[in-house]
Amino acid sequence: MNCEKITPLNESFPDIEFVIEREKVAKDYRNVIALFTQDESLVDSIAFNTLSNRVVFTRNMPWRKCSDVRNGTEWTDSDTLNFIRHAGDNYRVIFRVETVDHAIMMLAQERRFCPIQKYLDQLQWDGIPRIYNVFADFLGVERNAYTIEVSSLFFRAAVTRAYRPGCQFDHVIILQGAQGIGKSSFLRILGGDWYSSSIRKFEGKEAIEALNGVLIGEIPELQGFSKAEVEEIKAFITRTEDSVRPAYGRWVEHSPRRTLFVGTTNDDDYLRDSTGNRRFFPIICTKALDFKALEAARDQLFAEAVALYHSMPNYPLTLHSPEARALAKQAQEEANYHDPWEDIILPWLDKEIRADHWECEAGEYPPCDGHTAQWVMRDRVATLEIWCECLKFPIEKMTTPNSKRIANIMRRSGWIRGNYRYGERYPASRGYIKRL
Numbered sequence: 001m002n003c004e005k006i007t008p009l010n011e012s013f014p015d016i017e018f019v020i021e022r023e024k025v026a027k028d029y030r031n032v033i034a035l036f037t038q039d040e041s042l043v044d045s046i047a048f049n050t051l052s053n054r055v056v057f058t059r060n061m062p063w064r065k066c067s068d069v070r071n072g073t074e075w076t077d078s079d080t081l082n083f084i085r086h087a088g089d090n091y092r093v094i095f096r097v098e099t100v101d102h103a104i105m106m107l108a109q110e111r112r113f114c115p116i117q118k119y120l121d122q123l124q125w126d127g128i129p130r131i132y133n134v135f136a137d138f139l140g141v142e143r144n145a146y147t148i149e150v151s152s153l154f155f156r157a158a159v160t161r162a163y164r165p166g167c168q169f170d171h172v173i174i175l176q177g178a179q180g181i182g183k184s185s186f187l188r189i190l191g192g193d194w195y196s197s198s199i200r201k202f203e204g205k206e207a208i209e210a211l212n213g214v215l216i217g218e219i220p221e222l223q224g225f226s227k228a229e230v231e232e233i234k235a236f237i238t239r240t241e242d243s244v245r246p247a248y249g250r251w252v253e254h255s256p257r258r259t260l261f262v263g264t265t266n267d268d269d270y271l272r273d274s275t276g277n278r279r280f281f282p283i284i285c286t287k288a289l290d291f292k293a294l295e296a297a298r299d300q301l302f303a304e305a306v307a308l309y310h311s312m313p314n315y316p317l318t319l320h321s322p323e324a325r326a327l328a329k330q331a332q333e334e335a336n337y338h339d340p341w342e343d344i345i346l347p348w349l350d351k352e353i354r355a356d357h358w359e360c361e362a363g364e365y366p367p368c369d370g371h372t373a374q375w376v377m378r379d380r381v382a383t384l385e386i387w388c389e390c391l392k393f394p395i396e397k398m399t400t401p402n403s404k405r406i407a408n409i410m411r412r413s414g415w416i417r418g419n420y421r422y423g424e425r426y427p428a429s430r431g432y433i434k435r436l
Contacts (some may be wrong), residue, residue, distance in 0.1 A: 016034055018034055023094075027093060028096065028099060029099055029166065036103070036107055042058070042061070045058060047113055052213035070118075070193065080104070084100060089393075116162040119302075120163070123303035124301070124303060131151060131155045131156075131304050134301060138186065139283070140184070140285060140287025141284060143288070149324040153319070156309065156315065163313070165258045170238040170279055171317075172237055173277050173283060174263040174283060175265075176223060181287070182287075184218060190216060191215055194213060195210075195215070195219055196213075196214040216259070237261050242257065269337045282335040348390040353376060354375060354379060355374040368409075380432065381431050382430070385429070387402065414435045417431075419431070
């Protein structure tokens with residue numbers, strides 16, 4: 001390979017040793033790299049931000065300033081064109097756009113970095129424990145085994161995902177409290193540059209791209225999601241990596257998860273699935289956030305979490321004590337969505353029925369022919385009986401969603417679903433039997 005030093009037209013730039021082919025400067029990736037490794041205005045400027053999955057430049061370029069030294073400024077098409085002009089104006093060599101883009105990607109992959117890791121690595125913990133009580137101290141959360149473990153889990157999970165992207169953490173901590181108390185601000189202050197409140201889609205390429213550059217991702221207005229959407233959320237948060245083909249890319253890329261998801265809600269009952277809420281950790285916030293105090297404590301909170309991570313890097317990211325798990329289950333049950341039909345159906349089920357209830361047709365009981373009627377506690381009920389006789393809806397209005405709504409109420413109340421005998425009253429009907 002023949003090389004030759006070329007003197008630039010602008011004397012403020014250095015001579016560059018270019019690859020020469022057929023007595024001309026080769027217009028391929030080698031000479032693009034030559035410029036980026038020999039021109040002092042370009043040296044060590046290109047890098048790959050693994051958090052944002054973007055090619056960035058980390059110092060001022062001859063044509064543009066770096067506006068974000070910590071994360072790098074994203075390299076764009078206009079930067080490619082400006083580099084081509086820089087090479088042409090100063091070294092009399094014109095590169096093709098594709099050639100520059102390929103060389104830039106090669107250079108970037110040689111300088112991969114995670115800005116969160118760089119931030120965490122420079123922290124020094126002062127030895128004072130804070131993370132176990134941060135929810136209580138800043139958001140007025142009740143102190144107990146559950147909230148203490150979840151408080152530390154918040155920071156442990158964030159730091160572990162920074163150092164070990166793709167680690168298993170399939171829970172969502174939910175900050176529940178009055179509007180304006182500072183739930184979102186709590187997350188924004190802790191997340192800093194790496195916080196996003198735009199986690200609203202949970203399927204497809206757009207959902208995956210929304211996670212780029214995000215350490216703490218807020219799922220806002222959790223109470224507004226339907227049961228089907230909550231199922232999407234649960235499926236989304238349990239993934240440890242995302243697969244997507246970048247725009248104009250030919251290959252699918254696999255990106256390990258780096259985001260900690262946190263929900264926020266103003267409601268008291270927002271969990272829609274009475275059987276699948278174990279992935280959610282509700283935390284009730286009662287105190288307005290002291291913004292300045294949290295900002296002052298931020299570095300030490302993460303420094304403590306880093307120290308804990310390095311002492312136990314493989315510590316499972318879940319609740320550990322039986323007391324914390326029991327209190328978590330209680331918190332999940334209290335956050336369950338309350339169906340107003342429960343207030344009608346459950347008292348109705350507790351009423352006594354006549355002993356000959358199932359031999360009578362639906363509607364009013366017939367006369368007892370002079371003898372005293374016997375009354376017993378109900379041990380079974382048909383779905384249609386609840387619909388027609390309790391809720392007073394016409395039978396032709398029964399739909400599958402309504403049947404499922406009744407089923408959820410009955411399951412939460414401990415009734416067992418199945419096919420049972422209902423005599424003449426509902427001879428062919430599904431229903432429930434009371435759990436003994």
